Amino acid sequence: MTLATFPASEPKPSWTRYFSFNTDAKVIGIQYIVLAFFFFLIGGLLAMIIRGELITPEADLVDRTVYNGIYTMHGTVMLFLFIFPVLNGLNNLLIPTMIGAPDMAFPRLNAVAFWLVPIFGVLLMSSFFVPGGPAYSGWWSYPPVSIQNPLGHLISGQGLWLTAVALSGVSSIMGAVNFVTTIIRMRAPGMGWFRMPVFCWTALAAQSLQLIGLPSLTGGAIMLLMDLVAGTTFYDPAGGGDPVLYQHFFWFYSHPAVYVIILPVFGIFSELFPVYARKPLFGYVYVALASFIIVGLGLIVWVHHMFPSGVAEWMRNLFMFTTMLIAVPTGVKVFAWLGTLWRGKLRLTTPMLFCLGGLFNFVFAGITGIMLATVPIDLHVSNTYFVVGHFHYVIYGAAVMGIFAGIYHWFPKFIGRMPYEGLGKLHFLLTFVGANLNFLPMHPLGLMGMPRRVSSYDPEFAFWNVLASLGAFLLGVSIIPFLLNMVSSWVRGPKATHNPWNAIGLEWLLPSPPAEDNFGEHVPVVISRPYGYGLGKPLVEHQAEIEQALALAEQQEAAR
Amino acid sequence: MTPSPAQGPRFSPLSVIALIAWVGVLVALSMWMGQLSYHWLPVQASTAAPLVDGLFSFETAVGTFVFGGVISVMVWVIVMHRAEKYDASDAEPIEGNTRLEIIWTAIPFVLVMAIAVYAMRVNTTLGMLGPMEHIHLRSSVEQAGGYPGDRLPAEQVEVIARQWSWEFRYPGSDVSTTELHLAVDEPVTFRLVSEDVLHGFFIPAFRLKQDIVPGRAIDLNVTPTREGRYRLRDSQFSGTWFAANQADVVVESVEAHQAWLEAAARQPLQSGLSDASLEYAQRGQSRKAGWATVPPAPPPQVNVPGSNTQPHDG
Numbered sequence: 094m095t096l097a098t099f100p101a102s103e104p105k106p107s108w109t110r111y112f113s114f115n116t117d118a119k120v121i122g123i124q125y126i127v128l129a130f131f132f133f134l135i136g137g138l139l140a141m142i143i144r145g146e147l148i149t150p151e152a153d154l155v156d157r158t159v160y161n162g163i164y165t166m167h168g169t170v171m172l173f174l175f176i177f178p179v180l181n182g183l184n185n186l187l188i189p190t191m192i193g194a195p196d197m198a199f200p201r202l203n204a205v206a207f208w209l210v211p212i213f214g215v216l217l218m219s220s221f222f223v224p225g226g227p228a229y230s231g232w233w234s235y236p237p238v239s240i241q242n243p244l245g246h247l248i249s250g251q252g253l254w255l256t257a258v259a260l261s262g263v264s265s266i267m268g269a270v271n272f273v274t275t276i277i278r279m280r281a282p283g284m285g286w287f288r289m290p291v292f293c294w295t296a297l298a299a300q301s302l303q304l305i306g307l308p309s310l311t312g313g314a315i316m317l318l319m320d321l322v323a324g325t326t327f328y329d330p331a332g333g334g335d336p337v338l339y340q341h342f343f344w345f346y347s348h349p350a351v352y353v354i355i356l357p358v359f360g361i362f363s364e365l366f367p368v369y370a371r372k373p374l375f376g377y378v379y380v381a382l383a384s385f386i387i388v389g390l391g392l393i394v395w396v397h398h399m400f401p402s403g404v405a406e407w408m409r410n411l412f413m414f415t416t417m418l419i420a421v422p423t424g425v426k427v428f429a430w431l432g433t434l435w436r437g438k439l440r441l442t443t444p445m446l447f448c449l450g451g452l453f454n455f456v457f458a459g460i461t462g463i464m465l466a467t468v469p470i471d472l473h474v475s476n477t478y479f480v481v482g483h484f485h486y487v488i489y490g491a492a493v494m495g496i497f498a499g500i501y502h503w504f505p506k507f508i509g510r511m512p513y514e515g516l517g518k519l520h521f522l523l524t525f526v527g528a529n530l531n532f533l534p535m536h537p538l539g540l541m542g543m544p545r546r547v548s549s550y551d552p553e554f555a556f557w558n559v560l561a562s563l564g565a566f567l568l569g570v571s572i573i574p575f576l577l578n579m580v581s582s583w584v585r586g587p588k589a590t591h592n593p594w595n596a597i598g599l600e601w602l603l604p605s606p607p608a609e610d611n612f613g614e615h616v617p618v619v620i621s622r623p624y625g626y627g628l629g630k631p632l633v634e635h636q637a638e639i640e641q642a643l644a645l646a647e648q649q650e651a652a653r
Numbered sequence: 654m655t656p657s658p659a660q661g662p663r664f665s666p667l668s669v670i671a672l673i674a675w676v677g678v679l680v681a682l683s684m685w686m687g688q689l690s691y692h693w694l695p696v697q698a699s700t701a702a703p704l705v706d707g708l709f710s711f712e713t714a715v716g717t718f719v720f721g722g723v724i725s726v727m728v729w730v731i732v733m734h735r736a737e738k739y740d741a742s743d744a745e746p747i748e749g750n751t752r753l754e755i756i757w758t759a760i761p762f763v764l765v766m767a768i769a770v771y772a773m774r775v776n777t778t779l780g781m782l783g784p785m786e787h788i789h790l791r792s793s794v795e796q797a798g799g800y801p802g803d804r805l806p807a808e809q810v811e812v813i814a815r816q817w818s819w820e821f822r823y824p825g826s827d828v829s830t831t832e833l834h835l836a837v838d839e840p841v842t843f844r845l846v847s848e849d850v851l852h853g854f855f856i857p858a859f860r861l862k863q864d865i866v867p868g869r870a871i872d873l874n875v876t877p878t879r880e881g882r883y884r885l886r887d888s889q890f891s892g893t894w895f896a897a898n899q900a901d902v903v904v905e906s907v908e909a910h911q912a913w914l915e916a917a918a919r920q921p922l923q924s925g926l927s928d929a930s931l932e933y934a935q936r937g938q939s940r941k942a943g944w945a946t947v948p949p950a951p952p953p954q955v956n957v958p959g960s961n962t963q964p965h966d967g
Contacts, residue, residue, distance in 0.1 A: 156943035157893050157932075226944025231890050237867060238850040238892050243945040250944075330868025336851060337866060371736065376749040401853065401862045401888070403871055406780065410773050417765035424761040425754070431726045432753070438736035438744040449727060456723045460716035463765065467712060467772045469705045469779060473694075473860045476853060476888045540693045542857025542967070544888045547896035551884065551965075595741065627743030 106609075114208065116200035117609050118185045119507060121207050125182030126500070128210060130576075132174035135218075137569060139167035144531075144565035147558050152549040160548035161229035162250070166217075168232035169254065172350075173261045174214050176492065180357050181206075181268050183499055184296050186507050188272060190600035191290050193281030193617065195610040198274040206267035213260035220253040228254035231546060233343060234314075236328040236336050240321045247322060255318040262311035269303035272296055281599060281612075283619035283633075290598060290623045291380055295360030298384035299353045302391060306346035306353075313342025337402055344395035352391040355455075355487060356384055358495035359426055362448050365502055366430050367624040368596040369445035370437030374624040376429045383422035390419045400471045409468045416466035423459060427452070442594075443517030447498035450525040454490025458483055461536065476546075479539025485532040489568075494524060497575070504582070505589030509606040512586060516578040523571030530564025588651070591643040597625055597632055602639050604646065679721045687714030695967030698879040698904060699859035704775050706860070712768060808841045813953070814852035814865045817894040817929035819885060820953040828917040831925030831952075832959020833885060833902040835877045836910035845871040848950065853888025856902055858967035864889050877904040881966040893946040894929035901961050920956040927952035928961070 110120055111127070142163050146154040155163070185203070189196055197203045220227040227250035230239035234254065242249050276297045280289065317339060319325040326332025328339045367374045374380060396404055396412040430452060439445070461483040464470050474480065497520070504512045534557035539545075543554045550558070592601040599619070603611060617633035625632060633639070664672075690706075690713035697703055734744075810833070811822040822829045835841055845854050847865040854873065855862040858881075863873050887898035905913065929949035936943070 152896065157896070158944040158946050159942070161893060161895075162944055224945070229892075229944070233890075235851055235890070238890065241850070241892065241947050243947045330866075335868075370730075370734075371743040373746050373748045375747065376754050379749070379754050402864045403866055403869065406776065410776060413772060414766075414769050417769045418762075420765045421758060421762050425758055427723065428753075428757040431723065431730075432747070432749070434730040434734070435726070436744060436747070437730065437734050438740060438742070439730060439734050440736050441731070449731070453724065453727065456720055460712075460720055463716065463768065464709065464712050467708060467768065469701075469772060469775045469860075470709050470712065472862050473705055473709075473857070475862060476855070537693050542695055542855070542884070542886065544853075544855065544886050544896075546890045549896045551899075625746070627746035628748075 114204050116196070116204050118189050118197045118200070118203060119607065119609070121203055122182045122185030122187075123507065124207055125178045125185060125210070128214070129175050129179035129182060132170050132178070132214060134572070136167055136170035136175055137572065139163050139170065140565060141569050143167060144562040146548060147550070148562040150550050150552050150555050150558075157548045158226060158229065161546075162221075162227045164546060165228050165231050165254075166221075169217065169228070169258070171488075172232060173258060174210070174217070176354055176488065176496075177261070177265060178210050179496055180299075180354065181265075183357065183361075183496070183503075184268070184272050184300075186503060187292055187600065188275055188296055189279070190506070190603060190607060190611055191293055191598060192276065192279060192284060193599045193612055193619075194275060194279035195613065197271050198279060199271050202267050203271050206264045206271065209260055209264035209267075213257040213264070216253055216260070217257040220250040220257075223248055223250055223253065226250050233340075233347075234317065235343075236317060236320060236339050239317065240328070242321060249321070252318065252321055255314050255321065259311050259314050259318070262307045262314070265303050266307050266311075269300040269307070272300040273304065281616045281619050281633075287378060287381070288619050288622050289381075290360075291363035291374065291377070291384075292357065292360035294381040295356040295363070295384050298388045299356040302349045302353050302356075302388055305392060306349040309342050310346035313339055313346075316342075337399070340399050340402055341395070344398045345392075348395040348398060349388075349391045351484075351487065352387055354492050356387065358451070358492045359384070361495045361499040361502075362430055362452060363426070364598070365444055365448045365498055366433045367626055368502075368594050369440045369442060369448070370434050371440075371626050372433055372437045373622075373626055373628065374429065375432030375435075376425070377622060377624060379425055380429045383425045386422040387419060390415060390422070394419065397466055397471070400468055401475050413466055413468050417463065420459065420463060427456060427459075442501075443512070443514055443521060444498040444502035444594075446518065446521040447494045447501065447524075450521060451491045451494035451498065453525075454486050454494065454528065458486035458491060461486070473542075474539050476544055477539035478535040478543045478545055481545045482532045482535030482539060485528075485535070490528050490532060494528070497521075497524070500579075502594065503600075504579075505593050506600055506603070506605050506607070508583055508586075509589055510582050510586035511589050511593060512578050512582045516574045516581075520571060520574040520578065523567060523574065527564050527567035527571050531561050531568055532564070534558070534561040534564070590647055591640075598623060599633070602633065602636070602643070604643055675725065679718055679725070682721060683714045683717040686717040687711065689713075694860075695857045695883075696879060696881070697858070697860075698877055698881060698883060698967065699856075699861065700876045700878055701779055702858070702860045702878075704778055708772060708775050711771070715764065715768070808836065808839060809844065810835075810841060811844045811846065812854060812865070814845070814847045814854070814887070814891075814898075815950040815953070816849050816892050816947060817887070817898040817949055818925060818927040818952055819887075819898070819900040820925060820955065821900075823914060823917075826914045826918055828914055828957070829922075829925075829953065829955045830917060830957040830959055831900060831927075831955050832957060832961070833900060834910060834913050834917075835902065835904050836907045837877055837880050837904050839907060839910075840874060840876045843873045843875070845873060850891050851889045852891050852898070853886075855886045855888035856883055857886070858883040858902075862888050880904050880906065882963060883967050884965050894932065894949060897928040897932065899928075899961060900926070901959060901963065901965060903959075917956045922954040922956060923958060924952045925955040925958045926961055 146160055225244040276293050316327040320327055326334040328334045328336045363374055394416045397416045400409055501512055501517055538554055538557045543550055589605040591605050619633050621630045621632050687710045690710045694706055813820040821833045845865040847867045852865040883902040885900045885902050930952050933949050
């Protein structure tokens with residue numbers, strides 16, 4: 094085998110490629126992530142208005158119609174324009190480099206999937222400016238309230254919302270086809286299933302869920318759009334339809350969607366804990382397989398969102414059992430991470446802190462999740478702030494913190510510069526404290542009986558709401574050190590070596606940032622399982638030579 | 654000697670004692686949290702409430718133990734297993750332990766199944782206290798006021814949810830109201846119907862919640878057990894004045910309830926409570942910008958509007 098040489102004097106690609114129809118997965122990955130954080134700021138601003146309204150019992154900050162539009166758009170933007178795109182960005186960066194592929198299987202489809210995001214993003218944002226305002230029926234858009242269309246215009250906020258969600262589904266299906274194909278077909282020589290990094294296992298599991306579930310949501314949304322604009326009665330009881338049917342279409346996808354979000358974050362935890370504990374991942378095979386058990390169970394739990402909707406008693410019991418079962422594979426993962434940390438040599442870097450904080454929040458969310466699966470408890474707390482608290486612990490407390498961990502960890506690889514540790518740790522501290530202060534008080538509120546989605550509430554709920562709002566404002570502030578860190582380290586951060594964290598993985602055998610076609614012709618042959626920390630076995634053939642060549646190129650670069 | 658990964662680490666007697674003591678502390682803490690959890694819930698005002706609260710207390714205790722255990726391990730490794738400042742070496746490579754994997758698969762499995770079986774038994778008990786609900790398609794006969802079925806308890810109340818008001822009809826007494834009155838310790842059946850969109854019938858003090866689906870009549874049984882004034886809240890988003898769609902529930906003695914019904918029947922029909930209608934009327938004068946809304950349904954004509962501004966117990 095001839096060794097790869099890494100020319101140090103490649104022409105520097107222009108920054109304008111980030112604004113073009115580029116088919117390089119690494120460019121698309123960064124496009125996804127930057128665009129996602131743009132929408133994260135919009136969604137966050139909406140959250141600030143929500144918490145500003147809820148800091149007092151009366152509906153006094155904005156009109157009730159405005160509040161309803163804003164909470165609807167907050168959920169929609171955060172899910173469809175922040176969290177799915179940011180995860181697809183990480184998939185684009187990590188999947189090809191981790192498995193040694195030059196790019197995604199279908200690069201042009203990949204670019205089309207990305208460019209649909211700004212298109213439906215603009216479509217969704219434009220609904221703020223149509224007469225009547227944006228959709229206001231929550232991100233569930235349950236009929237009949239979602240098809241009331243007060244002004245009766247053909248183009249309404251709700252219609253734009255449904256079109257945007259359907260386009261988001263199309264974009265996600267395109268992405269999923271690509272990710273699944275790439276992982277199955279394009280792994281490096283020697284990388285059998287049980288030599289594949291866990292992030293790729295979780296991405297494969299999550300994207301399989303997208304392929305199975307999304308057609309249900311997309312079809313359900315199109316039928317709702319027909320009810321709204323064409324006068325059909327799929328969900329209208331007066332015309333022989335059934336409003337509860339929509340709830341099945343919606344949750345058949347939207348519960349698995351939670352696993353689409355959390356599985357890759359489990360992947361990030363599984364990648365990062367070994368690096369920063371300097372130990373192999375405990376029970377790698379079990380962790381990898383647990384992802385697919387979660388896929389199987391995740392598809393048969395959706396009715397737990399509908400316990401009070403009027404479903405038969407035997408269905409309530411059945412779906413309670415399946416939901417409870419999900420705790421088992423999830424528990425396997427949590428214990429595996431603890432086993433990885435146990436007797437390790439922990440390095441509390443920014444990515445590690447975000448992982449530890451994310452795990453803390455996730456365990457808490459898991460426990461409230463079991464409570465919500467319990468039918469009699471759910472009948473009391475469903476549609477209350479208890480649920481809002483639970484899923485914000487999952488989505489913000491665990492998933493977003495895991496995503497931040499991943500961004501800090503892989504930033505040097507794909508940007509070629511090191512993020513600043515001080516700002517990173519400040520960001521962690523504000524996020525961890527802010528998230529807990531924001532979301533913990535929602536649990537007592539829900540137990541006391543405060544419904545979600547309310548623009549005003551009885552005075553007995555004021556105390557916990559004030560705390561939650563203060564936490565939210567702290568979370569709003571927490572994003573400032575992150576943005577400062579990203580911008581300043583991207584522009585003038587210290588140059589990153591090819592493996593600044595001393596991590597094991599194919600992506601760390603590439604220069605930082607990698608060449609456009611990653612390993613090109615010279616894909617290394619994988620000879621070991623991932624996470625061989627402390628085992629002293631090389632991951633790939635000729636590993637020492639590859640690392641020497643990378644170090645030499647870095648020295649030459651530094652000398653210039 | 655190289656320790657094999659399949660072999661568990663050996664513990665000194667002192668560390669075993671410390672571990673047992675810590676587990677004891679966690680158990681005590683969990684039981685205390687289980688007791689504390691009753692105070693996080695509203696007063697118990699129905700036969701269902703103690704059952705739900707008992708289950709919640711049990712899960713709070715189990716959850717505290719699990720959370721405490723996991724966090725203990727995390728805190729321990731963060732404090733005790735940090736790398737020295739200039740130590741770049743790896744830790745001892747432990748790749749896994751099949752026996753441990755089996756244990757920590759089996760224990761959660763048994764635990765969640767136990768919780769599910771306990772919860773299912775509570776479901777059955779709740780069902781025996783009165784069928785939790787019974788769904789009909791709304792037929793024209795029912796809309797005309799017929800109440801078929803031989804399992805209905807003493808009192809039946811028709812609950813009509815609208816955008817945005819609650820109307821309660823007592824067909825036996827020919828009374829309608831916008832404040833729900835119930836007799837203590839008497840089973841009652843609500844027949845839940847909606848005139849427009851989905852609503853949710855949620856009385857936190859009763860620990861029950863049921864969506865109201867247009868096109869269906871849903872029967873829901875409950876037995877109030879405590880006199881007092883409680884809140885009924887709409888729990889399924891129903892549009893602009895969703896948050897204001899609340900009513901008071903008055904639980905009174907059987908005699909007081911009978912007297913109230915008789916007095917109410919003598920009252921002439923008048924406009925019932927509807928905060929939404931009041932706010933909608935003021936909307937034109939307000940300078941606050943708003944987006945489009947469907948107008949509220951006119952307040953129902955009732956014998957007793959009641960009040961929704963008095964202090965409530967939960």
